[in-house]
Amino acid sequence: MTQASLIDGKAFSADLRGRIATHVAxxxxxxxxxxxxxxxxxxxxxxxxxxxxxxxxxxxEAGMASFEHKLPADTSEETLLAKVRELNEDPAVHGILVQLPLPKHLDSDLVINSIDVAKDVDGFHISNVGLLATGQKSLVPCTPLGCIMMLKAELGDLSGKEAVVIGRSNIVGKPMAQLLLAESCTVTIAHSRTADLAGTVRRADIVVAAVGRPQMVPGEWIKPGATVIDVGINRVPKEDGEGHRLVGDVDFASAKEVAGAITPVPGGVGPMTIACLLSNTLTACCRANGIPEPEL
Incomplete structure (x- = not known):
C-alpha cells in the first residue's frame, strides 16, 4: 500500500504569510x-x-505593526483589564491577544471577554464563539482555522464527507466541528467517554485529533485513504532516555501506512497557528476600515 502524502504545514504557513504580506503592502x-x-x-x-x-x-515580517505589553506575574485583574480597555480604544491596534495561560489569580474568561469582539483575533470571545456556532461572520480560533485551510487545500470540496473530531475543547475541538459543519461535513465530536472510539474514528473520511494524549490514535483506527489532521503536540522521552521528542495524538508511523494524507508532528498544524493569527489581524483591519477582505 502507498504511504500517505504529507500535509506540510511549514510550507503551507510560509505561503500563507507571503500572501498576507502582499495584502498588507x-x-x-x-x-x-x-x-x-x-x-x-x-x-x-x-x-x-x-x-x-x-x-x-x-x-x-508580514509588514504589520507589533505591540508587545509585558506585565509582571502579580499584575492585578484591574490593571490587566485597564490595559485591555486601552488597546480596545487604540485605533492603531486591530488585533488583541492576551497570552494564555494567565496566572491563577486572574479570571481568563473575564479578561478574554473584555476584548473588543472585533479585535479578538484569537476568536475566544463569547460573541465570536456564538457567531461561529450560528454561521455568522466572526473571527475564528487560529488552530481550527489553519486545519480547515489545509483540509480544503488537500481535498477541495469537503461537502458530504464524514468527519470525526477527537477532543471537545473550546479552543480546538468545538470550533473545529463548527467549521466542518459549515463545509457541509457530517460531524461527530468524540472524546474519552465515547463508547466505541475506535469504531467511530474508523468511519471517518477526515480525522482531526486534538485530545492531548500522545499517540493515542493507532493506524488500525484509521479508515484507508482518510485524511488525518494531528493537532497534538506532546513531549515524550526519547527512546534512548536522553531528552525529549515531540509527538502528536496520532501514532504517525502506523497511521501513515493507512491514511491518504496526514500532518506530521512537528511541522504540521503548529506553524499554521501564528500564520492564521496574522490572517485574522488582516481580516480585522479590513473590517474596521470598510475594506473588502482578501481571499486567502
Missing part, C-alpha cells in the same frame, strides 16, 4: 493603513515568552 500603499497586532503577556512563563517572541517576529 497593498493596504499601506492604497489606503495608508498598517494592520496592528497587540500581544499582552502576564508573567514569566518560558513557553509563552518564546511564543510571544515568535509572534512578534512574524508580525513584523
Amino acid at each position: 497593498r493596504l499601506k500603499e492604497e489606503h495608508g493603513i498598517t494592520p496592528g497586532l497587540a500581544v499582552v503577556l502576564v508573567g514569566e512563563d518560558p513557553a509563552s515568552q518564546v511564543y510571544v517572541r515568535s509572534k512578534g517576529k512574524q508580525t513584523v
Whole structure:
C-alpha cells in the first residue's frame, strides 16, 4: 500500500504569510493603513515568552505593526483589564491577544471577554464563539482555522464527507466541528467517554485529533485513504532516555501506512497557528476600515 502524502504545514504557513504580506503592502500603499497586532503577556512563563517572541517576529515580517505589553506575574485583574480597555480604544491596534495561560489569580474568561469582539483575533470571545456556532461572520480560533485551510487545500470540496473530531475543547475541538459543519461535513465530536472510539474514528473520511494524549490514535483506527489532521503536540522521552521528542495524538508511523494524507508532528498544524493569527489581524483591519477582505 502507498504511504500517505504529507500535509506540510511549514510550507503551507510560509505561503500563507507571503500572501498576507502582499495584502498588507497593498493596504499601506492604497489606503495608508498598517494592520496592528497587540500581544499582552502576564508573567514569566518560558513557553509563552518564546511564543510571544515568535509572534512578534512574524508580525513584523508580514509588514504589520507589533505591540508587545509585558506585565509582571502579580499584575492585578484591574490593571490587566485597564490595559485591555486601552488597546480596545487604540485605533492603531486591530488585533488583541492576551497570552494564555494567565496566572491563577486572574479570571481568563473575564479578561478574554473584555476584548473588543472585533479585535479578538484569537476568536475566544463569547460573541465570536456564538457567531461561529450560528454561521455568522466572526473571527475564528487560529488552530481550527489553519486545519480547515489545509483540509480544503488537500481535498477541495469537503461537502458530504464524514468527519470525526477527537477532543471537545473550546479552543480546538468545538470550533473545529463548527467549521466542518459549515463545509457541509457530517460531524461527530468524540472524546474519552465515547463508547466505541475506535469504531467511530474508523468511519471517518477526515480525522482531526486534538485530545492531548500522545499517540493515542493507532493506524488500525484509521479508515484507508482518510485524511488525518494531528493537532497534538506532546513531549515524550526519547527512546534512548536522553531528552525529549515531540509527538502528536496520532501514532504517525502506523497511521501513515493507512491514511491518504496526514500532518506530521512537528511541522504540521503548529506553524499554521501564528500564520492564521496574522490572517485574522488582516481580516480585522479590513473590517474596521470598510475594506473588502482578501481571499486567502
